[in-house]
Amino acid sequence: xxxxxxxxxxxxxxxxxxxxxxxRPDSGYRVVRVIADRPEAGGLGRAAALGVPTSVVPVKKFxxxxxFEAALGAEIEASGARLVALAGFMRxxxxxxxxxxxxxxxxxxxxxxxxxxxxxxxxxxxAAREKHHGASVHYVTAELxxxxxxxxxQLLVRPNDTVESISARVHALEHxxxxxxxxxxxxxxxxxxxxxxxxxxxxxxxxxxxxxxADA
Ligand code: GRF
Numbered sequence: 001x002x003x004x005x006x007x008x009x010x011x012x013x014x015x016x017x018x019x020x021x022x023x024r025p026d027s028g029y030r031v032v033r034v035i036a037d038r039p040e041a042g043g044l045g046r047a048a049a050l051g052v053p054t055s056v057v058p059v060k061k062f063x064x065x066x067x068f069e070a071a072l073g074a075e076i077e078a079s080g081a082r083l084v085a086l087a088g089f090m091r092x093x094x095x096x097x098x099x100x101x102x103x104x105x106x107x108x109x110x111x112x113x114x115x116x117x118x119x120x121x122x123x124x125x126x127a128a129r130e131k132h133h134g135a136s137v138h139y140v141t142a143e144l145x146x147x148x149x150x151x152x153x154q155l156l157v158r159p160n161d162t163v164e165s166i167s168a169r170v171h172a173l174e175h176x177x178x179x180x181x182x183x184x185x186x187x188x189x190x191x192x193x194x195x196x197x198x199x200x201x202x203x204x205x206x207x208x209x210x211x212x213x214a215d216a
Contacts, residue, residue: 002029002186005081007072007089008036012043013171014087014108014178019050021179028186033079035072037091053079059091069097076101083185085178086140095142103192105140106185108178110170112152113138117145122163122170133157133166135174136207137181139192148197150190151208153177169212177210184208 004022006015012034019031034047037059047054057075062068076084086107098105111121113136125133134154141147153173157166184190190199197204 002083002182003032003079003081004029004083004085004182004186005033005035005076005079006031006047006085006087007076008034008041008043008087009038009090010041010043010088012041012046012088014174015043015085016046016050017175018085018087018179018182019047019052021183027179027183029083029182032081033075035075035079037068037072037089043088065094066096069094073097073100083182085182087178092144093140098140098142102141102195103139106137106150106178106181107140107145107147108135108137108174109145110135110167110174112136112154113145113149122167125157126161126163126166130157133170135170135177137177139197148204149207150184150197150204151177151181151210153210153212155212173210173212177208180208180210 006018008015015034021027022030031052034052034054036044036056039056039058044054055075057072059068084101084105112132112134116124132154134152136149137151138149139147153176155169155173
């Protein structure tokens with residue numbers, strides 16, 4: 001059983017999807033702690049309702065990023081988690097922190113990485129009249145939104161899509177792909193070995209793809 005910590009800043013719908021999927025007998029993992037960087041994070045209540053222990057490392061109480069990250073790292077280690085899933089965590093982590101947890105740190109980003117790194121992805125995708133959009137689960141490296149992509153969820157952009165409508169569909173895909181990746185790691189199918197991602201023992205060439213074009 002792989003112990004997972006989920007780190008959030010906001011409403012925590014991905015955290016909830018990860019925690020709910022963990023309850024399936026074949027998931028291979030369990031969520032041992034949800035950690036938020038702000039006490040107002042809506043996901044804390046959702047986690048508590050699911051019976052998952054929560055803690056807050058309040059970023060505002062620390063004088064600098066190094067002190068905050070030291071406390072966050074200590075909280076993760078104390079939880080015993082072997083895998084850390086950032087899920088709507090709105091801070092950029094230092095290369096030192098990333099290195100400390102290298103190969104154990106995942107993130108989900110609302111675009112088909114390597115396209116549309118950074119913020120406001122839905123608006124930028126719509127403005128560019130892209131045909132496809134989606135979300136990606138990747139290992140975190142020192143390069144922002146730049147670590148190896150493990151799985152993408154892809155959908156077709158509709159002509160009348162708005163930021164609200166497309167973000168709702170992207171979220172629904174996120175809730176499928178993030179727990180799926182956690183299970184692939186928990187069951188040993190995906191491995192990080194010295195900076196290389198392996199799938200069933202061989203280097204991962206092409207990320208997994210979950211398509212949802214049916215309703216387009
Ligand atoms: C998701 O869209 C994720 O891709 C991005 O932040 C959002 C988090 O949503 N990193 P939630 O807090 O999981 O509902």
